[in-house]
Amino acid sequence: MSVTGADRYTVISADCHAGADLLDYRPYLEKRYHDEFDGWAATYVNPYEDLVADTADKNWNSERRIAELEQDGIVAEVVFPNTVPPFFPSGSLMAPAPTAEEFERRWAGLRAHNRWLADFCAAAPGRRAGVFQILLNDVQEAVQEIRWAVEAGLRGGLLLPGTPPGSGLPELYSSTYDPIWAVCAELGVPVNHHAGSAAPPLGDEPAARAVFMVETTWFSHRALWHLIFGGAFRRHPDLKLVLTEQGSGWIPGVLDMLDYYHGRLVAAASKAATAESRFGAGLAASMGKGPSEVWRDNCFVGASFMRPHEVPLRDRIGIEKIMWGSDYPHDEGTYPYSREGLRFAYARVPSDEVAAMLGGNAARVYGFDLDLLDPIAAKVGPTVTEIAEPLEEPPADATSPVFARGASVRVW
Numbered sequence: 001m002s003v004t005g006a007d008r009y010t011v012i013s014a015d016c017h018a019g020a021d022l023l024d025y026r027p028y029l030e031k032r033y034h035d036e037f038d039g040w041a042a043t044y045v046n047p048y049e050d051l052v053a054d055t056a057d058k059n060w061n062s063e064r065r066i067a068e069l070e071q072d073g074i075v076a077e078v079v080f081p082n083t084v085p086p087f088f089p090s091g092s093l094m095a096p097a098p099t100a101e102e103f104e105r106r107w108a109g110l111r112a113h114n115r116w117l118a119d120f121c122a123a124a125p126g127r128r129a130g131v132f133q134i135l136l137n138d139v140q141e142a143v144q145e146i147r148w149a150v151e152a153g154l155r156g157g158l159l160l161p162g163t164p165p166g167s168g169l170p171e172l173y174s175s176t177y178d179p180i181w182a183v184c185a186e187l188g189v190p191v192n193h194h195a196g197s198a199a200p201p202l203g204d205e206p207a208a209r210a211v212f213m214v215e216t217t218w219f220s221h222r223a224l225w226h227l228i229f230g231g232a233f234r235r236h237p238d239l240k241l242v243l244t245e246q247g248s249g250w251i252p253g254v255l256d257m258l259d260y261y262h263g264r265l266v267a268a269a270s271k272a273a274t275a276e277s278r279f280g281a282g283l284a285a286s287m288g289k290g291p292s293e294v295w296r297d298n299c300f301v302g303a304s305f306m307r308p309h310e311v312p313l314r315d316r317i318g319i320e321k322i323m324w325g326s327d328y329p330h331d332e333g334t335y336p337y338s339r340e341g342l343r344f345a346y347a348r349v350p351s352d353e354v355a356a357m358l359g360g361n362a363a364r365v366y367g368f369d370l371d372l373l374d375p376i377a378a379k380v381g382p383t384v385t386e387i388a389e390p391l392e393e394p395p396a397d398a399t400s401p402v403f404a405r406g407a408s409v410r411v412w
Contacts, residue, residue, distance in 0.1 A: 008381035009355055010373050011338075012076040012362040013069070015194075015244050015304040015325025018059050019083025019091075020116045022046065028112035029086055033105070037086050047090065050331070051083055058329035059083050062123040065328075070380040072338040074326060075373045076127045076359075078156050078302070078366055079117065080194055080244070082329075085109040092133060093159070094196045097167040103137050110135060111145065118152040126373070129156035129366040131192055136161055136169050139176060143183050150187050155367050157190030157242070162198020164219060172223055173230030181227075185236035190365055192302070193223040195245040217246045218412045224299065225258055225291070233298050234288030242365065244302030245327065249310040249409035251301060251317045258291035295321075300365055305334045305402035306357070308345050309409055319353050323362040327400075334400045339382045340391050341402045347390040354387060 020028075022041055029037055046052050051059070058064060059082050069077060081092050086109035087102075088095050098106040114132040121128040132149040134142040146158060158180075163169045170176045184191055198219040202208040224243060233239055265280030289297070301317065303310070304325035314322060324342075327333030334341040346354045359377075363370050394403035401407070 007351075007384050008377050008379075009073075009384065009387065010359040010363075010370060010377035011074045011324070011342075011381055012078070012359040012366075012368055012373070013074050013326040013328060014078045014242075014302040014323035014362045014366075016069075016077040016079055016328045017082035017330060018065070018079045018117070018120060019081050019085070019113065020060050020120075021056070022084060022086075024060065025086050025109070025112045025116060028115040029108060030111075033086070033108050036105070040087060044084075046084060048084075050329075055329070060120070062120065066124060066127070068335065069326075069328060070376075072326065072328070072335050073342075073380060073382040074328075074338060075376045075381065076129070076362075076368050077328070078129045078131060078325070078362065079121065080131045080156075080159065080192070081113060081117075081133060085113040093194060094199075096201060097161065097163070097169055098135065098137060099168075100137075103135065107135055107138070107141065114145065114149060114154065115152075118149075118154055121154065126369055129368065130154040131156035131159050133159045134161070134180075136163065136177065136180075139179050143179050146180070146183050146187070146189060150189060157192050157240075157366070158184065159197070160191050160193045160223060162193070162219065162223070164198050164200040166200055172226035173232075175230070178232075178235065181232045181236045181239050184240075185238040188238070188240075188367075190240045190242050190300075192242045192244055193220060194302075195220045198222060217250070217410070220246045221250070221254065221412055224254070224295075228258065228291050228294050229262075229283070229287055231286040231288060233294045234286070237297070239298055240300065240365065241298060242300045242302055242323075245304040245325065246301075247310065247410055248301045248303040248306060248317055248322060249313055250412045251295070252313055253409075254412065255292050255295055262287075262290050300361070303357070305341055305400055306345050307402050307404075307407055309407050311345055311349060313409070314349075314353070314357070319356055320361055322357045323365065324358050331399050332401055334398075334402055337395050337398045337400070337403075339386065340395055340398070341400060342382060342387050343389055343391040344394065344402060346387055348388075351384045351388070354384075 087105035110133045117130040121130040266284045268276040269280035
């Protein structure tokens with residue numbers, strides 16, 4: 001893409017969040033659950049301050065979202081969940097896997113969210129790619145829901161739950177989930193894995209919260225090596241995996257590590273006399289390509305508010321792999337200072353690379369129509385000249401970590 005200083009970037013946020021107000025899910029539930037839902041909702045106390053504040057309607061007020069995103073220079077969004085669906089103890093993104101007794105009602109609640117989301121996306125044609133939800137407890141139910149979601153126009157792909165220790169679910173490398181990978185590859189459905197959805201419960205002590213902050217992205221990253229070593233991409237070469245809101249600076253180092261283990265284990269497998277040979281037995285045949293090749297051919301990163309220290313690694317990550325996100329409407333997101341956040345990170349980056357990371361890559365992965373979005377961006381998008389101007393001082397009231405000074409590349 002060739003751009004000039006006066007041109008405006010078409011910005012697609014690859015990481016936003018939305019959901020219905022609690023009672024507004026009721027019409028989307030099957031009627032047989034209505035009485036039970038009424039009793040549950042009457043006693044449920046929402047634990048999230050931002051979902052009961054005056055600004056909570058950012059999650060479901062379509063007109064407000066469009067206005068605020070356009071004010072922020074954004075013309076389209078990938079919509080992950082945020083609110084509490086029926087029969088869930090918390091937001092579904094971080095809720096533990098349901099027990100066998102909980103599964104039926106939780107599944108009904110997620111299906112209600114998916115149906116609400118289809119209507120929410122239809123209210124802004126071409127500007128929202130809704131990420132629908134599944135549970136891993138029943139693979140065939142999940143496959144049916146994937147097919148329904150594609151028919152319903154939810155183009156954001158599925159949200160892959162985690163399988164944290166203690167979940168009782170097979171690990172993500174298990175062939176149990178092959179029907180899910182197969183239908184996603186067949187229908188061109190991106191598999192999204194978002195931070196926070198794979199960590200085990202840690203409790204409520206102050207130390208537990210600190211440990212969560214340190215470990216949560218590592219647990220989210222596990223989906224990458226589980227699917228690689230499990231051979232999902234060998235069996236389904238059209239499968240696309242997107243790792244969202246997990247940072248991006250960790251990727252080159254982790255790929256180096258995975259390549260090392262892959263090479264070491266495959267080599268050891270041919271030496272039957274070594275103790276290590278059993279660890280690599282069958283690995284080459286089952287997983288196919290090496291980790292870096294899989295990343296190159298099948299994987300992407302939803303690099304929410306990409307930070308300045310990560311930008312120099314963009315060539316090693318793959319410029320065509322990176323999709324910027326604002327994380328609207330979260331406090332750690334860049335709204336209402338997305339333009340400033342973009343300047344802070346991308347001021348010295350060539351404009352064609354910026355254009356790819358801000359919208360071109362997301363349009364390709366999620367199927368946005370740039371012929372529809374470019375004319376809107378021509379009115380509200382940030383200009384090339386604007387983003388090229390370095391930001392000397394972050395806004396005083398900005399709350400996004402993108403503006404944090406002294407940040408460095410994480411180990412994971």
